[in-house]
Amino acid sequence: MNFITQEDILKLGLAMVLGGLIGAEREYRSKSAGLRTTILICVGSALFTIVSSRFRDDRIAANIVNGIGFLGAGIIFRQETSIKGLTTAATIWSVAAIGMAIGSGFYGLAVAGFAVIGATLLVLPGVAARIARVNQARQYRIVTAFRHQTLDHYEAVFQECGLRPQRQVQQRVGNEITGRWRVNGPEEAHERCIQRLLNDPELKEFEF
Template identity: 35%
Template structure:
C-alpha cells in the first residue's frame, strides 16, 4: 500500500466523520464533529494497520516459505475490536431522565461511523460512501418528517444557568410571551463553576407548531443567566 493510498483513505474517513459530526453538532447532540472525526479516522487507521500487517506477513512468507506455518493473519481481528470497543464511547452519550432514555441515536451513529471508517480504511469506498449517504438521508430526512408530522408536543431542554432566580424568571417570561407551556422544571446544583454557582436545569416545554427546539435554543441562549442550553433528546 502506497502512502498516497493511505492518505486518501484517511481523507475519506475524515470527510465522512466531519459531515456526520456536523449534522449531530448542529442539532446540539452529545457527540459532535471532533468526536465523529476521531472515531471514523481511528477505525480507518486500524483497518490500514491490519492491511499493512498482512502485507508484511505475506512478504516474509514469500521470502521464507518455511514461515507459513508460524505466521498467521486474521484480517478481521483488529476491526472486530473496534466494533465492540466503540460501545464504551457510545454509552457515554446515553442519558436517562425520569424513565426516558435519551442518546441512543447518538450512540448508534458513533458505532456506525466507526464501521464506515473501517470500510474506508480497508479500501471499500463504494460501501463506505454508500453507507454514508444512507446515514445522512436517515438523519436529515427523518428529522424533517418528524418535525412536520410526528413531532412530540413536549421537548425537554438541558440548561446550565447562573443566578438561579434571574435565569428561571427569564425562561418563564420568554415562554409566556411565545405561547410555550412549561409542564415541568427542576433545578439542582451541578458542582460546576468557580466564582459563580452553576445550576443544572431540566425544563420540559410544550411547543406550538410554529416553534422548533432550535428556535428556543437560539433565543434562550441570549437571555441573562443562561450559560448553556441543548435539547435533551436522542
C-alpha cells in the first residue's frame, strides 16, 4: 500500500497546473486567495482523494467539502454596505472540486470543470460590468439641516435623475437630519445625481 505510481504523479501535476492557472487569475486581480493558495487547495484535495481511494474510505474525501467550507468562510467579510469575498470563497470551493475529480481519475471532468470556472472568472466580469452600467445599487447618506419635507426633497432629486430610491434609516439630532437610501438605477443617472448633490449648498455631509 505504501507506494506511488506514475498516475499519482500525473494527478498531482495536473492538479498543480489547473489550480495554478485559476490562482493566477485571482492573483492578477489581487484577491486574497491567489496562486499559492489555489495550488495547495487543488493538490491537497487531489491527494486526500487518492488516499481515500487507497484506504477505501470515502469519509476522507467527503470531509474535504467540510474543510473547504470553513476555509471559504474565513475569506468572506461584511463591509458597511456590502459583503466581500463571496466569489473568492466560491472559487476555492470549485478548485477543491477540480482536485477531487483529478484524484478520482476523472480527468475529462476536471478539465471541463476548469474550463467552465475559468470562463466564469474571465468572461463574466465584463458581462456583470455591463449589467451594472444599466442598473446598479448604491447606498447614499445625506446630512442636512432639518426642515419640513427635507428628505422628501432629496427623494424627488433621485427620481428626477432617473433613480429609484428606497428610504432606510432616518435620524434627527438637534437641527440636523440624516437620511440613508438604497438607490437603484443606471450608472449615468447615479453620476448625474451625485454631481447635483455635490453642488447643493444645503448639504453638510454626503456619502455614496
